[in-house]
Amino acid sequence: MKALIFGGGKIARGFIGHLLHLSGATIVFVDVNAALIEAMRRRGKYRVHIMGAAHKSIDISGFRGYELSDVQAIAGEWAEADMAFTAVGGKNLSALGQVLAAAFCKRCDLAPWVRPFNIVTCENWKEPACLLAEAIRSRLPSEYEGLFDRWVGVTEAVVMRSAVEPTEDMLADDPLCVNVQDFWDLPVDRDRWKGGLPAIEGVRFIEQFAGFLERKFYTYNAANGTVSYLGYLRKHRYICEAASDPEIMEVLDCVYEETSRALALKHNVQLQEQLRFADSSKKKLQDSNIIDYVERNARDPIRKLGPHDRLVGSARLVQASGAAPEGLAVAIAAALFYDEPTDSGAIELKALRESAGIDAILRDVCSIAEDDPLALLIKNKVEWLRTKRWIQ
Numbered sequence: 266m267k268a269l270i271f272g273g274g275k276i277a278r279g280f281i282g283h284l285l286h287l288s289g290a291t292i293v294f295v296d297v298n299a300a301l302i303e304a305m306r307r308r309g310k311y312r313v314h315i316m317g318a319a320h321k322s323i324d325i326s327g328f329r330g331y332e333l334s335d336v337q338a339i340a341g342e343w344a345e346a347d348m349a350f351t352a353v354g355g356k357n358l359s360a361l362g363q364v365l366a367a368a369f370c371k372r373c374d375l376a377p378w379v380r381p382f383n384i385v386t387c388e389n390w391k392e393p394a395c396l397l398a399e400a401i402r403s404r405l406p407s408e409y410e411g412l413f414d415r416w417v418g419v420t421e422a423v424v425m426r427s428a429v430e431p432t433e434d435m436l437a438d439d440p441l442c443v444n445v446q447d448f449w450d451l452p453v454d455r456d457r458w459k460g461g462l463p464a465i466e467g468v469r470f471i472e473q474f475a476g477f478l479e480r481k482f483y484t485y486n487a488a489n490g491t492v493s494y495l496g497y498l499r500k501h502r503y504i505c506e507a508a509s510d511p512e513i514m515e516v517l518d519c520v521y522e523e524t525s526r527a528l529a530l531k532h533n534v535q536l537q538e539q540l541r542f543a544d545s546s547k548k549k550l551q552d553s554n555i556i557d558y559v560e561r562n563a564r565d566p567i568r569k570l571g572p573h574d575r576l577v578g579s580a581r582l583v584q585a586s587g588a589a590p591e592g593l594a595v596a597i598a599a600a601l602f603y604d605e606p607t608d609s610g611a612i613e614l615k616a617l618r619e620s621a622g623i624d625a626i627l628r629d630v631c632s633i634a635e636d637d638p639l640a641l642l643i644k645n646k647v648e649w650l651r652t653k654r655w656i657q
């Protein structure tokens with residue numbers, strides 16, 4: 266078995282590469298970051314540290330690496346590969362699609378198709394498989410479209426292992442190592458997969474997958490958004506500390522309650538089952554074996570305040586179910602005040618807030634109009650945060 270992994274970051278190395286290595290696959294990483302690829306080639310191995318279960322940690326070696334600009338090499342590897350995964354960040358899928366379209370044409374010219382090829386997105390994003398498939402297909406010359414439709418499946422996975430930057434000491438020893446959660450399951454949408462199913466450690470093909478990614482995103486990520494933005498205001502460094510702060514837990518429980526009702530309704534899942542799912546998210550956030558940082562989870566607030574992302578997207582879902590997203594509105598209000606000076610997105614957000622005001626952020630970043638009930642609710646929660654002195 267041979268697999269391409271687009272992205273060489275934390276999830277690519279610390280989860281997808283790990284599972285594929287355990288399955289005996291030949292692994293080819295492709296990343297836009299030339300320095301990262303150079304380091305991967307030079308060092309030839311990296312360590313995956315399993316947090317809280319050091320005896321399961323492992324060295325991964327025997328992989329190859331290419332820069333994304335090397336379309337010819339990607340096409341050559343593709344011609345011999347069985348599947349590909351992406352872990353590049355949802356906002357980069359469209360740019361990746363452009364390269365994959367060019368590589369696909371070259372790959373078609375290199376060798377005839379004899380079996381289907383699947384690309385699995387591993388991204389916290391709204392409908393990433395559709396997005397990537399369209400980003401590739403829309404750039405294909407018409408004579409290649411039929412081949413793409415016939416031979417390539419684009420499907421998606423739900424990534425629930427956390428992969429975290431190691432400490433500076435660990436990086437000094439191995440700059441490519443990754444700290445990961447002791448979690449091994451990778452659910453993949455079976456219905457979008459073309460052809461026979463491979464046996465890959467941890468990969469679980471699920472039928473009627475629709476909705477699972479949304480449930481995960483608006484449960485796990487809505488919760489870690491809530492915990493991290495409130496955690497920042499409450500000056501917590503670690504996620505597990507913030508998630509165990511009684512004042513934050515009150516808001517967190519409210520978020521779980523409102524998102525669970527809306528998700529159960531939308532996806533026709535028993536409320537009790539969805540609440541159990543929410544509970545597993547809470548346990549993960551509070552797990553002190555997982556050394557994860559408020560800063561990492563709050564990072565890139567402009568993306569995370571986007572209209573379909575974890576906070577506003579889930580608030581919209583709650584509104585659509587006929588309820589008011591009280592807890593999520595607190596989390597969004599807190600995110601508007603994520604003023605971390607080391608985060609370029611946070612600096613931009615603060616400058617926008619100070620120059621144009623909250624209404625402008627809600628309109629331009631979150632796509633929430635000034636007279637939308639959600640805007641009014643969020644602004645009420647901003648005042649509430651002020652009365653609690655969590656913001657000035």
Ligand SMILES: NC(=O)C1=CN([C@@H]2O[C@H](COP(=O)(O)OP(=O)(O)OC[C@H]3O[C@@H](n4cnc5c(N)ncnc54)[C@H](O)[C@@H]3O)[C@@H](O)[C@H]2O)C=CC1
Nearest residue numbers: 272274275276296297352353354355357388389424427428
């Ligand atoms: N780190 C985590 O705990 C989790 C991450 N995820 C998702 O996994 C995805 C990857 O996240 P991380 O690995 O944490 O990020 P990361 O920042 O560690 O890695 C992303 C990598 O993608 C590369 N990249 C960007 N654009 C590219 C392109 N067009 N082609 C090839 N490579 C490109 C970057 O250079 C970087 O090396 C994201 O969608 C994230 O939401 C999901 C669950 C958990």
Ligand SMILES: O=P(O)(O)OC[C@H]1O[C@](O)(CO)[C@@H](O)[C@@H]1O
Nearest residue numbers: 389424425426427485486489562
């Ligand atoms: O970069 P993003 O989108 O915050 O995704 C990473 C997050 O997803 C999670 O796995 C939550 O499910 C977190 O551990 C992690 O912070």
